[in-house]
Amino acid sequence: MMALLRSRRTMFILAAVVIVGLVVSGGIGLVQSMSTVAQTEQDPGQGQGGQGGGEGGPDPLEAPEAGVLGQAPSGLEYSSEDDDVECTPAECIRLVSVMTTDEDADVSSDEAVEAVYDGLLEQNWGQLLPEGAEEPDDVPLSETIMTDGEVMVADATEHDSEGAVAVLMVGNANPPAN
Missing domain, CATH: 1.20.5 (Single alpha-helices involved in coiled-coils or other helix-helix interfaces)
Known part of the structure; x- marks a missing residue:
């Protein structure tokens, strides 16, 4: 051999x-x-049968509406237009601006994001902590990702710039299509 x-x-x-x-x-x-x-590359309505979100979940190629955030906290309002949707071949996200309703009010972008996150927590949304954090108190609220199981919300604000407007990224919680 x-x-x-x-x-x-x-x-x-x-x-x-x-x-x-x-x-x-x-x-x-x-x-x-x-x-x-x-x-x-198929149309968003095609090919859902056996792929990522075929179980009746949201289509990954459609960004959630700003209304999924619920009622804006007192003194704040949400703003999002059709051109605030950004898509990749697998998923879409919506950018939602959080602005004050009173021009004279002095609300920082950090305070606006925390007010929205507090409202989401009151609506029984959960928090996804960043890697390395064990408890929600270990990190600022704005560094976590909020989810209700179907939608995820993350802070996308440039907090360091002067006069920054709070911006949230809203996307589907289901995994992206392959």
């Missing part, structure tokens, strides 16, 4: 089998990746 493995002919045959196997597996991977790209 060892003599057979030492022969040049056997080594050439084994090398050929390995090369053919690599070429075939590479071709299969290429075909699968091309079919994945073709599926993500």
Whole structure:
């Protein structure tokens, strides 16, 4: 048996089998990746049957409306237009501005985000903590992600800039489509 493995002919045959196997597996991977790209380029209403959100959940290619946040806290209002939706091939998010209703009120972007998050907590939304945090008290409220199981809300505000308007990213909690 060892003599057979030492022969040049056997080594050439084994090398050929390995090369053919690599070429075939590479071709299969290429075909699968091309079919994945073709599926993500379909219209949003198509192809939901066996994919990510097919169980009656929200379509990952439709951003949730600002209304999922509920009633704005006292003295604040939500603003989001159709052009505030940003999409990738797999999912869409909506940017929602949180502004004061009174021009004379001096509410910082941090305070606005915390007021919205407090309101979401009162509506029984949960908090997803950043990596390394064990308790909600370990991090500022605005550094957590809020979720009700179907929608996720994260702070996207540039708090360091002067006169910053609070901005929240609202997206579906279901995993993105492949």
